[in-house]
Amino acid sequence: MKFFIDTANLQQISEANDLGVLDGVTTNPSLMAKEGITGHDNVIKHYLAICNMVTGDVSAEVISTDFAGIVKEGEALAALHPQIVVKVPMIKEGVKALKYFTDKGIKTNCTLVFSAGQALLAAKAGATYVSPFIGRLDDVSTDGMRLIEDIRTIYDNYGYQTQILAASVRHAMHIIHCAQAGADVATCPLSAILDLLKHPLTDIGLAKFLADHAKGK
Numbered sequence: 732m733k734f735f736i737d738t739a740n741l742q743q744i745s746e747a748n749d750l751g752v753l754d755g756v757t758t759n760p761s762l763m764a765k766e767g768i769t770g771h772d773n774v775i776k777h778y779l780a781i782c783n784m785v786t787g788d789v790s791a792e793v794i795s796t797d798f799a800g801i802v803k804e805g806e807a808l809a810a811l812h813p814q815i816v817v818k819v820p821m822i823k824e825g826v827k828a829l830k831y832f833t834d835k836g837i838k839t840n841c842t843l844v845f846s847a848g849q850a851l852l853a854a855k856a857g858a859t860y861v862s863p864f865i866g867r868l869d870d871v872s873t874d875g876m877r878l879i880e881d882i883r884t885i886y887d888n889y890g891y892q893t894q895i896l897a898a899s900v901r902h903a904m905h906i907i908h909c910a911q912a913g914a915d916v917a918t919c920p921l922s923a924i925l926d927l928l929k930h931p932l933t934d935i936g937l938a939k940f941l942a943d944h945a946k947g948k
Contacts, residue, residue, distance in 0.1 A: 732910045735787070735918035737898065739766045739777060743921040744784055750924070755787030757840070757862075757898065757918040759818065760794060775811065782812040790840045790860075792818035801828040809837045816840045816859060821849045826856050833857030840896065847881040854891040860916065865909075866899035875899075876908045883913040903927050 733754035736747045739762040747753045758781070763769070768777045778791050789812070793804040801824060805817040809832075816838040819825045825841065832839045833856060840860040841853035845868060853861040863882060865875025882895050894915035900906060903926035909917045 732914060733787075733894075733916040734924060735790075735896070735916055736924065737762070737900070737918040737920055739763045739768060739781070741780060741784065744781060747921055747924060748785055752924070753785060753787070754916070755789060755814075755918075756781050756785055757790040757818070757896070759792045759842070778808070778811060778815065782814045785814070787814065788816045788838065788860075789814045790816045790818045790842075792842065793820075796820065796822060796824060798824040798827050798831075801825060802831055805832055805837065805839075806835075818842050818862075819858075821845075821853065826852050829853060829856035829858050842898070845878070847878065847885060850878075850882040850893075850895075851885055854886060854889075854893040858893050860894045860896040862896045862898040862918075864899035865897055865905060866901040868899075869901075876905075876912055879909060879912040879914050887913075903929075 734752050735755040735757050736744055737757045739758045744756060763774055768774055781789050791808045793801050795801045795804050801819060808815050808817050817832055818840045819828050821841055821843050829839050829841060838859040840862055841858040842862045844850050844861050844863045850861045863878050868875035879897055896916040896918060897909040897914040898918050900917050900919040900923055902923050906917050906919060906923060
Protein backbone atom coordinates (compact mmCIF):
# COMPACT_ATOMS: atom_id res chain seq x y z
CA MET A 732 0.00 0.00 0.00
CA LYS A 733 1.25 3.47 -0.88
CA PHE A 734 1.52 6.20 1.75
CA PHE A 735 0.56 9.73 0.76
CA ILE A 736 0.64 12.64 3.19
CA ASP A 737 -2.44 14.85 3.26
CA THR A 738 -1.09 18.35 3.85
CA ALA A 739 0.31 21.48 2.26
CA ASN A 740 2.85 21.96 5.08
CA LEU A 741 6.34 21.70 3.58
CA GLN A 742 7.98 20.83 6.91
CA GLN A 743 5.61 17.91 7.46
CA ILE A 744 6.11 16.72 3.87
CA SER A 745 9.87 16.84 4.39
CA GLU A 746 9.64 14.89 7.67
CA ALA A 747 7.46 12.19 6.10
CA ASN A 748 9.76 12.01 3.09
CA ASP A 749 12.81 11.60 5.33
CA LEU A 750 11.23 8.45 6.79
CA GLY A 751 11.69 6.85 3.38
CA VAL A 752 8.10 5.61 3.11
CA LEU A 753 6.38 8.53 1.37
CA ASP A 754 4.88 7.83 -2.05
CA GLY A 755 3.03 11.08 -2.76
CA VAL A 756 1.08 14.09 -1.50
CA THR A 757 -2.56 15.15 -1.56
CA THR A 758 -3.70 18.72 -1.06
CA ASN A 759 -6.91 20.72 -1.31
CA PRO A 760 -7.94 24.39 -1.01
CA SER A 761 -8.61 24.00 2.72
CA LEU A 762 -5.13 22.64 3.37
CA MET A 763 -3.59 25.44 1.32
CA ALA A 764 -5.55 28.06 3.28
CA LYS A 765 -4.49 26.44 6.56
CA GLU A 766 -0.87 27.16 5.61
CA GLY A 767 -1.71 30.73 4.60
CA ILE A 768 -1.22 29.98 0.89
CA THR A 769 -3.66 32.22 -0.97
CA GLY A 770 -3.79 33.75 -4.42
CA HIS A 771 -3.37 31.86 -7.68
CA ASP A 772 0.35 32.58 -8.17
CA ASN A 773 1.26 31.57 -4.61
CA VAL A 774 -0.74 28.36 -4.85
CA ILE A 775 1.01 27.44 -8.12
CA LYS A 776 4.44 28.13 -6.58
CA HIS A 777 3.52 25.95 -3.62
CA TYR A 778 2.51 23.04 -5.83
CA LEU A 779 5.85 23.28 -7.63
CA ALA A 780 7.70 23.38 -4.30
CA ILE A 781 5.93 20.19 -3.22
CA CYS A 782 6.72 18.46 -6.52
CA ASN A 783 10.38 19.35 -6.09
CA MET A 784 10.43 17.76 -2.62
CA VAL A 785 8.94 14.35 -3.45
CA THR A 786 9.17 11.83 -6.27
CA GLY A 787 5.56 10.61 -6.32
CA ASP A 788 2.20 11.94 -7.43
CA VAL A 789 0.94 15.28 -6.08
CA SER A 790 -2.82 15.87 -6.20
CA ALA A 791 -3.80 19.45 -7.03
CA GLU A 792 -7.50 20.29 -6.81
CA VAL A 793 -9.61 22.33 -9.21
CA ILE A 794 -12.15 24.74 -7.77
CA SER A 795 -14.46 25.05 -10.78
CA THR A 796 -17.70 23.06 -10.85
CA ASP A 797 -18.56 23.40 -14.56
CA PHE A 798 -17.03 21.20 -17.27
CA ALA A 799 -15.25 23.99 -19.16
CA GLY A 800 -13.81 25.45 -15.95
CA ILE A 801 -12.64 22.09 -14.64
CA VAL A 802 -10.94 21.30 -17.96
CA LYS A 803 -9.25 24.71 -18.15
CA GLU A 804 -7.95 24.52 -14.59
CA GLY A 805 -6.99 20.87 -14.86
CA GLU A 806 -5.00 21.30 -18.07
CA ALA A 807 -3.13 24.24 -16.54
CA LEU A 808 -2.33 22.24 -13.39
CA ALA A 809 -1.22 19.16 -15.33
CA ALA A 810 1.11 21.34 -17.42
CA LEU A 811 2.93 22.53 -14.29
CA HIS A 812 4.79 19.30 -13.57
CA PRO A 813 4.68 15.61 -14.60
CA GLN A 814 3.88 14.60 -11.00
CA ILE A 815 0.68 16.64 -10.82
CA VAL A 816 -2.56 14.67 -10.57
CA VAL A 817 -5.69 16.73 -11.24
CA LYS A 818 -8.14 16.40 -8.36
CA VAL A 819 -11.74 16.53 -9.63
CA PRO A 820 -14.94 16.52 -7.51
CA MET A 821 -17.46 13.69 -7.83
CA ILE A 822 -20.19 15.64 -9.60
CA LYS A 823 -21.79 15.19 -13.01
CA GLU A 824 -19.52 17.77 -14.65
CA GLY A 825 -16.58 16.23 -12.84
CA VAL A 826 -17.24 12.76 -14.26
CA LYS A 827 -17.38 14.26 -17.75
CA ALA A 828 -14.07 15.99 -17.09
CA LEU A 829 -12.53 12.73 -15.80
CA LYS A 830 -13.28 11.08 -19.13
CA TYR A 831 -11.86 14.07 -21.00
CA PHE A 832 -8.64 14.02 -18.96
CA THR A 833 -8.34 10.25 -19.32
CA ASP A 834 -8.55 10.54 -23.10
CA LYS A 835 -5.83 13.24 -22.95
CA GLY A 836 -3.53 11.08 -20.81
CA ILE A 837 -3.84 13.39 -17.78
CA LYS A 838 -3.77 11.69 -14.37
CA THR A 839 -6.79 12.33 -12.14
CA ASN A 840 -7.99 11.88 -8.59
CA CYS A 841 -11.77 11.81 -8.14
CA THR A 842 -12.42 13.33 -4.73
CA LEU A 843 -15.36 13.61 -2.31
CA VAL A 844 -16.47 10.03 -2.93
CA PHE A 845 -18.90 8.62 -0.36
CA SER A 846 -20.56 5.66 -2.09
CA ALA A 847 -19.66 2.59 -4.13
CA GLY A 848 -21.82 3.89 -6.98
CA GLN A 849 -19.78 7.08 -7.17
CA ALA A 850 -16.57 5.02 -7.18
CA LEU A 851 -17.93 2.87 -9.99
CA LEU A 852 -18.65 5.96 -12.12
CA ALA A 853 -15.15 7.32 -11.46
CA ALA A 854 -13.58 4.04 -12.57
CA LYS A 855 -15.76 3.89 -15.68
CA ALA A 856 -14.58 7.40 -16.56
CA GLY A 857 -10.96 6.24 -16.19
CA ALA A 858 -9.89 8.05 -13.01
CA THR A 859 -6.33 7.26 -11.93
CA TYR A 860 -7.36 7.45 -8.26
CA VAL A 861 -10.66 7.51 -6.43
CA SER A 862 -10.77 9.09 -2.96
CA PRO A 863 -13.41 7.70 -0.57
CA PHE A 864 -13.55 9.86 2.57
CA ILE A 865 -13.69 7.27 5.34
CA GLY A 866 -13.32 9.58 8.33
CA ARG A 867 -16.17 11.82 7.25
CA LEU A 868 -18.40 8.77 6.85
CA ASP A 869 -17.47 7.66 10.36
CA ASP A 870 -18.47 11.13 11.56
CA VAL A 871 -22.07 10.53 10.42
CA SER A 872 -22.25 7.03 11.94
CA THR A 873 -21.55 5.22 8.66
CA ASP A 874 -18.87 2.54 8.29
CA GLY A 875 -16.15 4.14 6.19
CA MET A 876 -14.10 0.96 6.02
CA ARG A 877 -17.05 -0.97 4.58
CA LEU A 878 -16.98 1.44 1.66
CA ILE A 879 -13.31 0.61 0.99
CA GLU A 880 -14.19 -3.09 1.02
CA ASP A 881 -17.14 -2.59 -1.34
CA ILE A 882 -15.07 -0.59 -3.84
CA ARG A 883 -12.29 -3.17 -3.71
CA THR A 884 -14.77 -5.94 -4.52
CA ILE A 885 -16.30 -4.02 -7.43
CA TYR A 886 -12.95 -3.05 -8.93
CA ASP A 887 -11.63 -6.60 -8.62
CA ASN A 888 -14.80 -8.01 -10.20
CA TYR A 889 -14.24 -6.04 -13.38
CA GLY A 890 -10.52 -5.41 -13.45
CA TYR A 891 -10.70 -1.63 -13.08
CA GLN A 892 -7.24 -0.09 -12.83
CA THR A 893 -8.39 2.93 -10.79
CA GLN A 894 -6.49 2.98 -7.51
CA ILE A 895 -8.42 3.25 -4.25
CA LEU A 896 -6.96 6.20 -2.35
CA ALA A 897 -8.42 6.14 1.15
CA ALA A 898 -8.84 9.75 2.30
CA SER A 899 -9.99 11.50 5.47
CA VAL A 900 -7.78 9.06 7.38
CA ARG A 901 -7.72 10.10 11.02
CA HIS A 902 -5.47 7.68 12.91
CA ALA A 903 -3.14 4.70 12.72
CA MET A 904 -5.89 2.08 12.91
CA HIS A 905 -7.55 3.61 9.87
CA ILE A 906 -4.30 2.96 8.01
CA ILE A 907 -4.14 -0.66 9.22
CA HIS A 908 -7.76 -1.31 8.30
CA CYS A 909 -7.24 0.24 4.87
CA ALA A 910 -4.31 -2.11 4.28
CA GLN A 911 -6.41 -5.08 5.39
CA ALA A 912 -9.25 -4.05 3.07
CA GLY A 913 -6.94 -3.75 0.07
CA ALA A 914 -6.78 0.02 -0.43
CA ASP A 915 -4.03 0.91 -2.90
CA VAL A 916 -3.17 4.16 -1.12
CA ALA A 917 -3.87 5.81 2.21
CA THR A 918 -3.44 9.57 2.46
CA CYS A 919 -2.87 10.58 6.04
CA PRO A 920 -1.78 13.38 8.33
CA LEU A 921 1.81 13.06 9.52
CA SER A 922 0.59 12.23 13.04
CA ALA A 923 -1.17 9.07 11.83
CA ILE A 924 1.93 7.86 9.97
CA LEU A 925 4.14 8.47 13.02
CA ASP A 926 1.65 6.68 15.29
CA LEU A 927 2.37 3.47 13.36
CA LEU A 928 5.82 3.55 14.97
CA LYS A 929 4.48 3.42 18.49
CA HIS A 930 4.06 0.40 20.73
CA PRO A 931 4.70 0.29 24.49
CA LEU A 932 6.48 -3.06 24.27
CA THR A 933 8.95 -1.59 21.79
CA ASP A 934 9.73 1.20 24.28
CA ILE A 935 10.04 -1.26 27.18
CA GLY A 936 12.21 -3.65 25.17
CA LEU A 937 14.54 -0.91 23.95
CA ALA A 938 14.90 0.53 27.44
CA LYS A 939 15.85 -2.94 28.76
CA PHE A 940 18.38 -3.53 25.97
CA LEU A 941 20.01 -0.18 26.62
CA ALA A 942 20.03 -0.74 30.40
CA ASP A 943 21.60 -4.19 30.00
CA HIS A 944 24.18 -2.80 27.61
CA ALA A 945 25.08 -0.09 30.11
CA LYS A 946 25.60 -2.71 32.86
CA GLY A 947 28.05 -4.57 30.68
CA LYS A 948 30.35 -1.61 30.11
